[in-house]
Amino acid sequence: MTDQQSSPPATSSPQTPSGPAPGASSALLETIRAGYRTAGPAITLGAAVVEDVVHADAPIRLPLAMMNRHGLVAGATGTGKTVTLQVMAEQLSTAGVPVFLADVKGDLSGLATAATPSDRLAERTTATGMPWEPAAFPVEFLALGGDGPGIPVRATVDSFGPLLLARIMDLNETQESCLQLMFHWADERELPLDDLKDLRAVVMHLTSKEGKEDLRGLGGVATSTANVILREVTALAAGGMDAFFGVPEFETAELLRRAPDGRGVISCLELPSLQQRPRVFSTFMVWLLADLFAELPEVGDTDRPKLVFFLDEAHLVFDDASDAFLDAITTTVRLIRSKGVGVFFVTQSPQDVPEEVLGQLANRVQHALRAFTPKDAKALRQAVQTFPHTEYDLEEVLTSAGTGEAVVTVMDEDGAPTPVALTRMWSPTSVIGPSTPEALDAAVAASALLEAYGQDQDRVSAFERLTGSATAGPGAGAASPVPTGGSVGTHTPGAGQSQADIDAEARRIEAEILGHPVPSSGPVETPRGEPAPRREPAPPPRREPAPLRSRREENPMAEVVEDIARTAATAFGRSVVRSVFGTKRRGRRRGGLFG
Incomplete structure (x- = not known):
């Protein structure tokens, strides 16, 4: 390998093919030292x-x-x-x-x-x-x-947030905005979104008559858009992502x-x-x-x-x-x-790195190109x-x-x-x-x-509360009713339905959208097989405030994406990323492992 070097700036003669000017290499070495x-x-x-x-x-x-x-x-x-x-x-x-x-x-x-x-x-x-x-x-x-x-x-769907989730679901801007609205609705009613079945239950509810009434005051969600989101959630689960989301x-x-x-x-x-x-x-x-x-x-x-x-x-x-x-x-x-x-x-x-990010990378180790x-x-x-x-x-x-x-x-x-x-x-x-x-x-x-993390768990979350089931394990008790906060009444679509029923309904909606024959109502096979034994669930803790998703009560979604940069530039630096990405934490820190 030959490292050709140019002459120091003080000299007027350019580098020649024979190599650097006399003493240039020793001067370079001293500069490096x-x-x-x-x-x-x-x-x-x-x-x-x-x-x-x-x-x-x-x-x-x-x-x-x-x-x-x-x-x-x-x-x-x-x-x-x-x-x-x-x-x-x-x-x-x-x-x-x-x-x-x-x-x-x-x-x-x-x-x-x-x-x-x-x-x-x-x-x-x-x-x-x-x-x-x-x-x-x-x-x-x-x-x-x-x-x-x-x-x-694992991460909860809540913690992952709508912006990051929309990226792996490959949603467009309109669909992403609707997904943020769904997160907002669940947030207002304190419905924990732990895993994909929780998110699917929320989408199923919001495609029902009662759900549309819930969203009317917030701008609403088109049925076709909600069904696209439902289809993408189902695809994530079929692709094995249900193993990643959870507690x-x-x-x-x-x-x-x-x-x-x-x-x-x-x-x-x-x-x-x-x-x-x-x-x-x-x-x-x-x-x-x-x-x-x-x-x-x-x-x-x-x-x-x-x-x-x-x-x-x-x-x-x-x-x-x-x-x-x-x-x-x-x-x-x-x-x-x-x-x-x-x-x-x-x-x-x-x-491979955008200029805005590359400009912040002060330390460079560049191997051969x-x-x-x-x-x-x-x-x-x-x-x-x-x-x-x-x-x-x-x-x-x-x-x-x-x-x-x-x-x-x-x-x-x-x-x-x-x-x-x-x-x-x-x-x-x-x-x-x-x-x-x-x-x-x-x-x-x-x-x-x-x-701490070896065994997945299932606590009472949005799925259990929306369907009225008690699948969160022994001792969970009856699921709590959905806080009404809007037009949700005593009737909840899907109440008493099993996970298989919810899966079948998702397939039926997808078939209608695509114009395929409506499938039978039999249960859907999941790639993970039978669910693992579940532990005694902890009661769902109360959520932290989510400024970006819940601060606007009237038609907020048209401004959410536009506000990201402005939010990042405010004085609230400590919460900017949680606001930008829509992430949040519900769990408490465990002691003894963070030394």
């Missing part, structure tokens, strides 16, 4: 490379205090992004900083297993000046709704834990079926960020972050996103820094333009960098960008690649979270 000196705690990314020489005495360091300024790890497939992420996670954990990351390919589970020394590894670590010792790290394996090895992660809901404070030895816990979300549900994954990542922002107190600037959040396959978050959704993400990234959370987007190209097509070449030129001025020929460097090398610029301890440095990255001390299935199973079985 000075730019990456740190007095406070920092992680080391690697060693500077100048003129094809790796300089172990010029470490490239990222101050921990600057990691809540967010960052980007980018590069073409196979250039070493995942290993870079692993190196950063290891050092953050050692420094006592909890980490959250998504294990898209299954490779990051190796963090739980110490690596094996080798001659090739020793040669590389010696060249980069790394004091390498094999180590395993405290890893908590998580799985969306129990899909894969890990502690099941107990995962408390995002669990991501802030430390191990008994003081190291930060690495929460690793296993995603074996990402390819089948990419939008669900990306929307869930945004839900986690929104919930973290809503729950964490302001901390300002500290010597190290409270959590570093790595969002892999970041392009999935932004693909086909609405303007409202992008505004909400931008607001979240901008404001969550004050909560002590750093967010690193991991993707192939900087162009490919320029096989005119579009690739344009993306390469645009990526080069986003870096500070440097003597490196970045177009040459970024197309010729080897695996495990990256161009780096970060924020120094004074908040200024460091010099651009081609870097030979350090190596992980844990296994590169997956841990064995036995190691994963042992880690999950030993988890302190298994008892």
